[in-house]
Amino acid sequence: MSAADAYQLVYNFMSLAIAAMGASFFFFVSARGALKEGNRMAVTLSAVVVLIAFYHYVRIFDSWVAFGTTGAPFNEAYRYVDWLLTVPLLVAELVLVLKLDKKLESTLIKRNVFYAFAMIATGYVGEMTNITTVDLASPRTIWGAISSVFFVLILRDLFGGIDASIKKQSKDIQGIFKILRVVLIATWGVYPIAYLLPAISGNLGLTAQDGLVLKQVGYTIADILAKPGYGLLIWKIATLKNGSSK
Numbered sequence: 001m002s003a004a005d006a007y008q009l010v011y012n013f014m015s016l017a018i019a020a021m022g023a024s025f026f027f028f029v030s031a032r033g034a035l036k037e038g039n040r041m042a043v044t045l046s047a048v049v050v051l052i053a054f055y056h057y058v059r060i061f062d063s064w065v066a067f068g069t070t071g072a073p074f075n076e077a078y079r080y081v082d083w084l085l086t087v088p089l090l091v092a093e094l095v096l097v098l099k100l101d102k103k104l105e106s107t108l109i110k111r112n113v114f115y116a117f118a119m120i121a122t123g124y125v126g127e128m129t130n131i132t133t134v135d136l137a138s139p140r141t142i143w144g145a146i147s148s149v150f151f152v153l154i155l156r157d158l159f160g161g162i163d164a165s166i167k168k169q170s171k172d173i174q175g176i177f178k179i180l181r182v183v184l185i186a187t188w189g190v191y192p193i194a195y196l197l198p199a200i201s202g203n204l205g206l207t208a209q210d211g212l213v214l215k216q217v218g219y220t221i222a223d224i225l226a227k228p229g230y231g232l233l234i235w236k237i238a239t240l241k242n243g244s245s246k
């Protein structure tokens with residue numbers, strides 16, 4: 001891929017992300033009004049998440065354009081600040097639609113907000129180191145591994161919460177929870193893989209530039225699926241719960 005094509009590909013995905021975040025914000029804001037009070041909060045959080053992401057993608061896009069035109073360093077920190085704010089909210093919205101007992105709900109939210117902060121902060125330290133070869137002792141690998149421990153703890157807790165909730169649900173809702181479980185793994189799992197790409201590009205027969213491009217495209221697609229996409233599933237669950245007594 002030429003440098004110009006690579007630049008354009010990332011540019012187009014970032015532009016798509018701005019559109020997806022902005023459009024889904026309007027959707028979530030209008031859709032929440034049709035829900036009963038008790039089901040509304042999760043969808044409100046989706047709206048907050050995509051608004052935060054909309055802002056950050058505007059900044060990310062600007063930073064990419066500056067990088068492409070003046071060679072100024074691309075500011076990856078926007079992504080990490082975005083995740084620092086949105087991942088705890090995404091965790092909270094999932095826990096809210098599980099409708100667990102209040103004590104378990106509050107424990108799960110508090111614990112996972114902490115795990116999310118720790119996952120992103122340690123990942124950021126690793127992200128700031130740039131390597132283009134596999135080195136198990138490199139700071140990127142070590143911080144990435146520490147971050148992954150928190151990642152596994154979050155997934156374990158959320159899956160445990162879904163399991164505790166799913167038995168009490170109607171068949172329709174059970175089906176969506178199953179989809180949500182797959183979406184959670186399939187989208188959140190992209191982030192650590194994208195993080196690794198610059199380091200393993202050489203082993204995959206790719207150039208360092210390919211590694212960086214795939215990382216940016218990977219993070220961007222994952223963000224579109226994990227924020228608006230996931231928010232739509234949460235909205236669907238809230239809508240179905242709205243019509244049932246459970």
Ligand code: RET
Nearest residue numbers: 086123144147148151188191192195226
């Ligand atoms: C990092 C560093 C390397 C190890 C792991 C990571 C995980 C990141 C995740 C981010 C999720 C972000 C979401 C954003 C949506 O708004 C930090 C890349 C495990 C899971 C869901």
